[in-house]
Amino acid sequence: MEKPYNLKRPAGLEDYVIAHADVTYLIFSKKEETVYCTRCRKLTKTREAEWMEHKGKALCPHCGQEGETLNKRYGRKGITEYGRVLWFRKHGRITFAQLDEYDIDYTGVKPTVRFWPSAQYRLCKDSQEYYKHRPEGCWHGEYWEKKSNVYLPAPSTGMLNCFCKPKYLKTETHDSAWDCLGTDLKYANTDMLRLGFKDELDPYGLIIYLAAFLKWQAVELLEKAGFENIVAAKVKHSYSVVNWRGNSLRKILRLMPAEIKEFRAAGGHAVGLDVYRTVKEKGYHMSFKQTKYENTWAIEGNLEAIGKYTDVQKVLDYLDTQLCVRTNDYIDYMKDCKTLGYDMNRKSVLFPEDFDEAHRKTSERIKIEADALKQAAFEKNMEKLYGKPVFESDGLIIRGAQNATELREESAALGHCVRTYVDKVCRGDCAILFIRKAEAPEKPYYTLEINKDGKVVQCRGQRNCSMTEEVEAFVELWKQNVMTKSKKRKEAA
Numbered sequence: 001m002e003k004p005y006n007l008k009r010p011a012g013l014e015d016y017v018i019a020h021a022d023v024t025y026l027i028f029s030k031k032e033e034t035v036y037c038t039r040c041r042k043l044t045k046t047r048e049a050e051w052m053e054h055k056g057k058a059l060c061p062h063c064g065q066e067g068e069t070l071n072k073r074y075g076r077k078g079i080t081e082y083g084r085v086l087w088f089r090k091h092g093r094i095t096f097a098q099l100d101e102y103d104i105d106y107t108g109v110k111p112t113v114r115f116w117p118s119a120q121y122r123l124c125k126d127s128q129e130y131y132k133h134r135p136e137g138c139w140h141g142e143y144w145e146k147k148s149n150v151y152l153p154a155p156s157t158g159m160l161n162c163f164c165k166p167k168y169l170k171t172e173t174h175d176s177a178w179d180c181l182g183t184d185l186k187y188a189n190t191d192m193l194r195l196g197f198k199d200e201l202d203p204y205g206l207i208i209y210l211a212a213f214l215k216w217q218a219v220e221l222l223e224k225a226g227f228e229n230i231v232a233a234k235v236k237h238s239y240s241v242v243n244w245r246g247n248s249l250r251k252i253l254r255l256m257p258a259e260i261k262e263f264r265a266a267g268g269h270a271v272g273l274d275v276y277r278t279v280k281e282k283g284y285h286m287s288f289k290q291t292k293y294e295n296t297w298a299i300e301g302n303l304e305a306i307g308k309y310t311d312v313q314k315v316l317d318y319l320d321t322q323l324c325v326r327t328n329d330y331i332d333y334m335k336d337c338k339t340l341g342y343d344m345n346r347k348s349v350l351f352p353e354d355f356d357e358a359h360r361k362t363s364e365r366i367k368i369e370a371d372a373l374k375q376a377a378f379e380k381n382m383e384k385l386y387g388k389p390v391f392e393s394d395g396l397i398i399r400g401a402q403n404a405t406e407l408r409e410e411s412a413a414l415g416h417c418v419r420t421y422v423d424k425v426c427r428g429d430c431a432i433l434f435i436r437k438a439e440a441p442e443k444p445y446y447t448l449e450i451n452k453d454g455k456v457v458q459c460r461g462q463r464n465c466s467m468t469e470e471v472e473a474f475v476e477l478w479k480q481n482v483m484t485k486s487k488k489r490k491e492a493a
Ligand SMILES: [Zn+2]
Pocket: 037, 038, 039, 040, 041, 042, 060, 061, 062, 063, 064, 065
């Protein structure tokens, strides 16, 4: 289709764009003793030009803006700035808006601006229209397309520079947004800062907000009632948990008056509203403070899990008395209590005064018990696979490892990885033995691994080194005296 509307650009749009350019150029002439500033567009006669250097930095003698200095004698071809500007026009009830792409060309002494339309909007209560311009491509000529949702298009990246910053990234809203909105938007609040945008007239937020304001009476009703957070969630993330077609707060929020009051007091955040409703559908009540910590997808399962331990509503009321405890944390704590064999009917177990403290204690005890179980398995399997007293000969001794701590210390002292063998020992897959000098029985020397059949798998010393002749001889002796003997005894038995 052809361009839908012929809209006249606001007077002074060119000046506006130049004044808002990112870079200011100061074009100086030493001969004429002049400096021309592209921002304020004033030519100043000044002897300062004498001291200026091509592509240096200086301040405009007229407006004081810092700029890049360019010698008038040199060409300025290719010095261009690109951007987009959104401006408004009103016609009675109707608001028109156009998004222009522009480039500022600094080739001449005075900068010139070229505009071309990129998007158009026609906004009123009856309809909200958005048209996007499609520039000429390989397969088609230029055309305009009507879009079904109203938003501001992202700057196009183009085929050749799709990995860099888009050329027309800079996008601003023109001042006409203040006084050129149609009467249908009389009560619209265009302050985008309050909705969480960084710019007061953020163009992306503004277009979505204005269209939403016109489309749904709910926007104005929610704002008036202090639920700006919900409007913000819609404009920023199109996050929608309310009935936008509703014509009263009750219908919009799908809450009873008392609930609306509670919701507002809790800050009225859209996050959590769906959790609140899910909990309500299950026949329970969760405070809005609590819903904010919860996860929409998990909440139903969590209620069910809690129900297996105790009364769900009592738990929800209890969580409300605690500081930021999620149902997930509570379920975790319940599992701990059960594992530890606590009396699950006791009030002090179900509803401890300080949840965090109680949870920390159960986690600690679980860890201690797990360690104790591990130690028991370690001892049992060492006894099963080896279980011999200390053997001594020629100033060397050999004995079985007693616990995980010993393996860690052995690893640290000798720089090898026997510390990672704890689980292997606990499973009964191997036994670890220590060879030490009789004069220093506490000092790690050599570490020996034997497998399930009592065969030596490896014997390593400092940094995984192999055995010395002396150690080798000792190990041979030990095999004959301890291992073979016991084997024979076993066979005899
Ligand atoms: Zn200036």
